[in-house]
Amino acid sequence: MLHPWYVTGLVEGEGSFVVSFNKRPKLRVGIETRPSFSLSLSERDLDLLKAMQNFFQCGAIRYSRSDRTYKYEVRSVADLARRIVPHFEKYPLAGAKGEDFRKFAEIVRWVHANHHLNPDYLRKIIELAYSMNPSGQRRYAKDDLLRLLGEMKG
Amino acid sequence: MLHPWYVTGLVEGEGSFVVSFNKRPKLRVGIETRPSFSLSLSERDLDLLKAMQNFFQCGAIRYSRSDRTYKYEVRSVADLARRIVPHFEKYPLAGAKGEDFRKFAEIVRWVHANHHLNPDYLRKIIELAYSMNPSGQRRYAKDDLLRLLGEMKG
Numbered sequence: 001m002l003h004p005w006y007v008t009g010l011v012e013g014e015g016s017f018v019v020s021f022n023k024r025p026k027l028r029v030g031i032e033t034r035p036s037f038s039l040s041l042s043e044r045d046l047d048l049l050k051a052m053q054n055f056f057q058c059g060a061i062r063y064s065r066s067d068r069t070y071k072y073e074v075r076s077v078a079d080l081a082r083r084i085v086p087h088f089e090k091y092p093l094a095g096a097k098g099e100d101f102r103k104f105a106e107i108v109r110w111v112h113a114n115h116h117l118n119p120d121y122l123r124k125i126i127e128l129a130y131s132m133n134p135s136g137q138r139r140y141a142k143d144d145l146l147r148l149l150g151e152m153k154g
Numbered sequence: 155m156l157h158p159w160y161v162t163g164l165v166e167g168e169g170s171f172v173v174s175f176n177k178r179p180k181l182r183v184g185i186e187t188r189p190s191f192s193l194s195l196s197e198r199d200l201d202l203l204k205a206m207q208n209f210f211q212c213g214a215i216r217y218s219r220s221d222r223t224y225k226y227e228v229r230s231v232a233d234l235a236r237r238i239v240p241h242f243e244k245y246p247l248a249g250a251k252g253e254d255f256r257k258f259a260e261i262v263r264w265v266h267a268n269h270h271l272n273p274d275y276l277r278k279i280i281e282l283a284y285s286m287n288p289s290g291q292r293r294y295a296k297d298d299l300l301r302l303l304g305e306m307k308g
Contacts, residue, residue, distance in 0.1 A: 009159065
């Protein structure tokens with residue numbers, strides 16, 4: 001059984017809080033909001049990822065053949081809101097990742113309350129998400145999403 | 155102040171236990187043994203490295219311009235033996251790095267007792283060190299060091 005502070009320390013180094021977006025013409029706002037929490041480790045640490053999954057009691061583990069790592073990932077908004085976010089509020093990240101987490105937690109709360117289906121909230125979510133994870137790659141430019149959102153509202 | 159289990163978790167992901175060797179013709183055994191513990195983080199986490207240094211009450215922080223990271227490193231054998239090794243024996247690593255650590259701790263104890271100046275012990279140290287950190291790069295091939303050691307003994 002992992003100690004909760006150990007979990008926070010491991011996530012400080014190797015964890016990732018990301019909010020990504022997909023274009024979904026069938027949605028009224030035209031854009032799907034997808035928050036996720038993940039942790040990637042080399043294949044020799046599969047047991048450790050299983051212990052993380054057991055600790056949080058949610059999420060899935062998948063193998064990435066390209067970089068020979070296993071990734072533990074939680075995408076369920078209910079699990080993020082009820083299990084992931086509360087852990088890192090009780091045992092906070094001490095480094096720069098803590099700032100990412102605080103933005104992530106705000107977005108998860110909004111999405112859990114279905115605010116992401118409201119164009120004004122979604123605009124705030126997009127702005128906040130694009131201010132996270134400076135080194136991450138994005139499928140869409142922020143302005144592209146905001147323009148699409150403007151079109152959907154009209 | 156960092157929680158000791160948080161420190162172990164962060165090191166599980168980002169820390170490194172390494173034993174390297176240098177050829178030193180002036181030493182009787184011809185080879186210098188250098189154990190070190192280090193942790194590299196991006197420049198936005200310099201404060202966190204300072205908190206680690208404060209936690210362990212030893213070691214130094216240096217900037218690596220090539221990859222824009224800061225590295226916290228402990229090389230003093232006395233500090234490794236009295237501050238670093240005891241921490242990870244009390245708050246053990248849960249993943250594959252724990253196996254590296256156990257070998258590292260054994261070598262640090264031998265070096266701290268000056269056994270690395272004895273050719274038979276040094277042979278065991280070299281064998282153990284080269285079974286650590288499978289992905290690491292080495293300046294010398296193991297057989298090269300063992301051959302040199304054989305010549306010095308003769």
